[in-house]
Amino acid sequence: MEKLRHYLDTHTLEELHPSEIAKLLKDMDEVEFRKALKEIPKEYIADIALELPDRYFDDVVEHFTPEEIAESLSEMESDDQTDFIQELEELDDTKAKEVFENLDKEDQKDILKLKQYDEDEAGAHMQVEVYSAKLDQKVSDVLQELKTLKRAGELENINYLFVTDDEGYLRYGVSLDDLILFDFDKTLRENIGQNPEAYKPIIGHDTDSIDEIVQKFREYDLNSMPIVDEYGKLIGRITSDDIYDLISEQATDQMYHMAGVSDDAEEDDDLVKAGKARAIWLGINLVTAIAASLVIGLFEGTLQQYVALAVLMPIVASMGGNAGTQSLTVVVRQLALGEIAKNDALRTIKKEVLLSLGNGMLFALVIGVIAWIWFNQPMLGVVIAMSMVINLLSAGFFGAVIPLALKKMNVDPAIGSTVILTTVTDIVGFFSFLGLATLILL
Numbered sequence: 001m002e003k004l005r006h007y008l009d010t011h012t013l014e015e016l017h018p019s020e021i022a023k024l025l026k027d028m029d030e031v032e033f034r035k036a037l038k039e040i041p042k043e044y045i046a047d048i049a050l051e052l053p054d055r056y057f058d059d060v061v062e063h064f065t066p067e068e069i070a071e072s073l074s075e076m077e078s079d080d081q082t083d084f085i086q087e088l089e090e091l092d093d094t095k096a097k098e099v100f101e102n103l104d105k106e107d108q109k110d111i112l113k114l115k116q117y118d119e120d121e122a123g124a125h126m127q128v129e130v131y132s133a134k135l136d137q138k139v140s141d142v143l144q145e146l147k148t149l150k151r152a153g154e155l156e157n158i159n160y161l162f163v164t165d166d167e168g169y170l171r172y173g174v175s176l177d178d179l180i181l182f183d184f185d186k187t188l189r190e191n192i193g194q195n196p197e198a199y200k201p202i203i204g205h206d207t208d209s210i211d212e213i214v215q216k217f218r219e220y221d222l223n224s225m226p227i228v229d230e231y232g233k234l235i236g237r238i239t240s241d242d243i244y245d246l247i248s249e250q251a252t253d254q255m256y257h258m259a260g261v262s263d264d265a266e267e268d269d270d271l272v273k274a275g276k277a278r279a280i281w282l283g284i285n286l287v288t289a290i291a292a293s294l295v296i297g298l299f300e301g302t303l304q305q306y307v308a309l310a311v312l313m314p315i316v317a318s319m320g321g322n323a324g325t326q327s328l329t330v331v332v333r334q335l336a337l338g339e340i341a342k343n344d345a346l347r348t349i350k351k352e353v354l355l356s357l358g359n360g361m362l363f364a365l366v367i368g369v370i371a372w373i374w375f376n377q378p379m380l381g382v383v384i385a386m387s388m389v390i391n392l393l394s395a396g397f398f399g400a401v402i403p404l405a406l407k408k409m410n411v412d413p414a415i416g417s418t419v420i421l422t423t424v425t426d427i428v429g430f431f432s433f434l435g436l437a438t439l440i441l442l
Helices: 002-009 018-026 030-037 042-051 054-061 066-073 078-091 093-101 105-115 139-151 188-192 210-220 240-258 263-267 271-297 300-305 307-336 345-375 378-408 417-441
Strands: 132-134 160-164 170-175 224-228 234-239
Touching: 002 018, 018 030, 018 042, 030 054, 042 054, 042 066, 042 078, 054 078, 066 078, 066 093, 078 093, 078 105, 139 188, 160 234, 170 188, 170 224, 210 224, 210 240, 234 240, 271 300, 271 417, 300 307, 300 417, 307 345, 307 378, 307 417, 345 378, 378 417
Parallel strands: 132 160
Antiparallel strands: 160 170, 224 234
């Protein structure tokens, strides 16, 4: 609490940063947190609520009136306003409507426009506040206008000038680095006309997949991207800070999905909801584990005659599972980053198979010698060595094929991949090990 007071006392209103305040609030216990909310400048209520983890959102909004929240919300960009309203609707629809009604008509119009887009469309993530200049404006006038708007606090993150014609169709994009090199006494058209191809902008359409937009930001190292409608009219922009948030969310989703848990459930304090989400995948895993046990049951007679097989069997399954997870993790991540092209699947599978085969032969030799010395049975070493090669080979193959196949079916490759892969490697490992033992040792 004292750290927060010190921070607020030593910074002007313009110097305060919502993320820093949110960081201080997270270090407090529940009682201090509620007291500290009264100290926060009202202008930052909405910003701080979005900066904090989802479980704090309820505590923040319940301490302020709809009028106070709306006043704070009016200071935010349209995309953040929409995110806030949508999150508040999930929590308290009545209060969300009251906050919305207290916003001015222009803000309401922007929010309603952005809410029309699906979550996976670029339009849902754009800001409609976008500064643009006309082709026939003089550069000196554009610079003066930029200065005026910046001083008035109406412009943020401006490093790229969008240039439109009189009807609002996007024509060019000029970085501020290039703009200051233009002849200030000439129009933008005259300056750009000398080399128009150099100012062709990288654009996104409002109905584009947001994953495609993220990929363009990576490929072209963009700070911002103009968003146009189906006719080419400039209707908004997406900035790099929004892309960083999306990349972080995607990475989090992937990690949760591969572990068989839900992002939404884990961010919630509701233990029943989180437990239910986990239980679903644990239930699926139980079914697959039973399937693997049934394979073991087929070789009950072999296991009774060779107790050593029961000792060595987990090694085969564990190595296959770990090798498969390595391949799976690499392929899922490369798919998420767009590093695997549509016609690149065969190369990816070949690489993972060769890597797994190489490691399989190496560790087959190691475990074969260990099993021979441990149980003084040379053929037992041969059995586990052959099984190790087979299981690691299948692990590499299925570790690459499973996510590629799910991607082909338009299913998130992270969802369910681990459970499917574990089932395959367990069944192949147990069947190959016990099957070879039955053929060779009996």
